[in-house]
Amino acid sequence: MERNISEKPIAILGGGATGQTFAADLALAGRKVRLYELPEFAPKSLGDVLKTHEIELTGPQLNFKWIKRVGTAKIDMVTTDISEALRGAGLVIVSIPAIGHKKFFEKMIPHLEDGQVVSIFADNFGSLLLREMMREKGCDVKVVIGGWSTMPYGTRVIRPGKVECLSRIYKISWDTLPSKDGDKFLEAFKDFPPLHPAVKIERADTVIAVGFNNPNPVVHVPGSILNVGAMEVSESEGTLGIEKGKFSMYKYGMSPAVSRVQYAFYQELRKIADTIGIKITEYHEEQFYTKLSVMGVEFKNPFGEAIIPSIAGPLSVEDRYFTEDIPVGTVAYYNFAKKFGVDVPVIESLIRLGCIICRRDFFKEGRSLREMGLEDMTKEQMLRYVREGIR
Secondary structure (H helix, E strand, O other), rough: OOOOHHHEEEEEOOOOOOHHHHHHHHHHOOOOOOEEEEOHHHHHHOOOOHOEEEEEOOOOOOOOOOOOOEEEEOOOOEOOOOHHHOOOEEEEEEEEOOOHHHHHHHHHHHHOOOOOEEEEEEOOOHHHHHHHHHHOOOOOOOEEEEEEEOOOEEEEEEEEEEEEEEEOOOOEEEOOHOOOOOOHHHHHHHOOOOOOOOEEEEEEOHHHHHHHHHHHHHHHHHHOOOOOOHHHHHOOOOOOOEEEEEHHHHHHHOOOOHHHHHHHHHHHHHHHHHHHOOOOOOOOOHOOOOOOOOHHOOOOOOOHHHHHHOOEEEEOOHHHHOOOOOHHHHHHHHHHHHHHHOOHHHHHHHHHHHHHHHHHHHHHOOOOOOOOOOOOHHHHHHHHHHHHHOO
């Protein structure tokens, strides 16, 4: 007799801050957990966890339900063998930077099993990428694939095997590819400890909207690019009284001028979404004029305005605020805009500045409609595909 998905082990792919937090949080809640990391990254990201299978979860974990799990969690399996991690698992959580999606998906696809639910935190159009890679490889395994607008934690690694969770997210949106699989996906997350009951869960209008609902590009890209000088000087000699390694975009870089650019970015995003015919998270102009910008809407929690600005970063132009939020989120938005004839001068200018700052061609290496399987589709075909799964 087939076991209920909630009775099966949970496979967590990715050994970074969020992956370790997921693993510890779930294990402390009594779930059977398997943690996988790429062999080339595992010695650095996991360290002794590969031997001890122990992760210590600390931090205030701010949320309005006052859910808090702390302690040293024993992880059932910690492995660099993805077949071992996926064999017999029910829920598969992909918790990695979006720039690593392709590498993880390449390893994951041959070992997926019928009936599994694949959940991508944060999605960043990863659901579309995974489905297209499966199609190209002729993989017809029957799995449910969905994604979330962002990560459920504000968390950081103290050292391998010890993570500090500062806050649990207030609200998060999701959808599946196709949307018609939504009920099966949501059933897999019934009473899911990292989300229930602390997090407000909202259904997004397709996985395209899930990608548009991620606040990181809107907040991080203007905030980082417009503060890159202060960031670099603080890292070399200190400036504005900032110690080396302590620059915080939220604490030192948010100002009315930066907020105006973030709001202009969001207005262009709304234009793209309206043209496609999808609804995205609605923000009001005044919500951008705080130290947290609209990140404060997603991570609203008791005294959160005192916690988040303490988070250091970005500390270099190699930080994910530049190297992920520009090529994955922002370039994807630009490609949608270009396809449907939407003028986005703010988004395009930020990408071009990012290319110069990072000395990389983000237009070329960024997330394309082709790799999402959408390049040759009309608007109507695109919406039918993401909602019904019909190409």
